[in-house]
Amino acid sequence: MPTIEISRGPVEYTVLEGDSEAAPLVLLHEGLGCIAMWRRFPARLAAATGRRALVFSRHGHGGSGPAPQERTPRSLHEEAHEVLPELLDRLGFRRPVLVGHSEGASIALLHAAGHPVEAVVALAPHLFAEPRTLHGVAAAREAHASGPLAKELAFYHQDPLTVFRRWSGLWLSEAFRDWDIEGDLAGATAPVLLVQGDSDPYGTFAHLDAAERALGGPVQRLELAGCGHAPHLERPDDVVDAVQTFLSTASAPAGQPSRQEIRP
Incomplete structure (x- = not known):
């Protein structure tokens, strides 16, 4: 696997x-994720959409170098506004379609608000520290x-104990109880597709509702019955089809509804 120094x-x-x-x-992975944990989804999505795809592991994850510091309630903001812009610039990826899962979806929404x-x-995004998530x-x-x-x-990480300790330690810390990014997303005016399973043990549709309130551009949402926290792995056909449809209509003519619901 190639690496790039940032x-x-x-x-x-x-x-x-x-x-x-x-x-x-x-593609932006979840809090315990890395390149390999996406499995076949990136290749399926790239093939279905005909687009190039960049998949990477955040620092401390997979085979990337160690994270230089402990995680804080500002860590996802730093990933969105410092780490990701530098990586995209170094690799020459301009104005991308961000596909994020869980924490990666939060990073994607934060990045879109400023870049x-x-x-x-956004697959199973987190906008606040919901009791169900904790x-x-x-x-x-x-x-x-x-x-x-x-x-x-x-099996997936060079330092799996640190990955888990920093992820769980942050989410269960007292400092994280007030974490909420809803007020940070008004600048995100690009089209957004929100995807959520109704059986997700880490979140409810309340995050999609919060995103719809906060985002400054057109929003579509896909709610999947009987689906847990990984829609792209549990219902890959529905997710790939929805993303294809979404990207084909993302630049819909003015005057169309800004809030739409997609049904699988």
């Missing part, structure tokens, strides 16, 4: 080839202590 250290990445004239896809993007696909993180901590989750993460 100011916070080396980042592993891969680029899937596609139409160089179309806005490229940039030019073609569109955003309960899910606490349950994950128990699963990690009992062994299975720890073994899974060890």
Whole structure:
């Protein structure tokens, strides 16, 4: 896997080839994720849309260099406004379509509020520290202590214990209870597709409602029945189809409704 050196250290990445004239896809993983944990989804989405795709692991994740500092309630803002812009600039990815999952979706929305993007696909985004989310993180901590989750993460990360400790430690910290990005998103005027499963142990449709209130541009939403926290893995056909439709209509003529619901 190639790496590129940026100011916070080396980042592993891969680029899937596609139409160089179309806005490229940039995939942003979840809090415990990395390149490999996307599985086949990036390749499927790139093939379906015909676009180039950049997939990378954040510092401390996968095979990227270690994160230089402990996580704080400002960490996702720093990823959105410092790390991601530098990485995109170094790799020559301009005005991308950001596809983020969980924390990656939060980073995508924050980035879109301050930087030019073609569109955003937010899979199971977090806009605030919801009690259900914190309960899910606490349950994950128990699963990690009992062994299975720890073994899974060890397969994907160079330093899996630090990945988990920093993720769970931040979300369950007292300082994070007031974390809320709804007020930071008004500058995001590009089209956004919000995707959420109704059986997600880490969040509810309240995050989509908050995003619709906060975002400054057109919003579409896809609600998936019987789907958990990873729509792109649990319902890949529905998600890929929805993204294709969304990107084909993202530049809809003025006068069309700014709020639309997509049904699988």
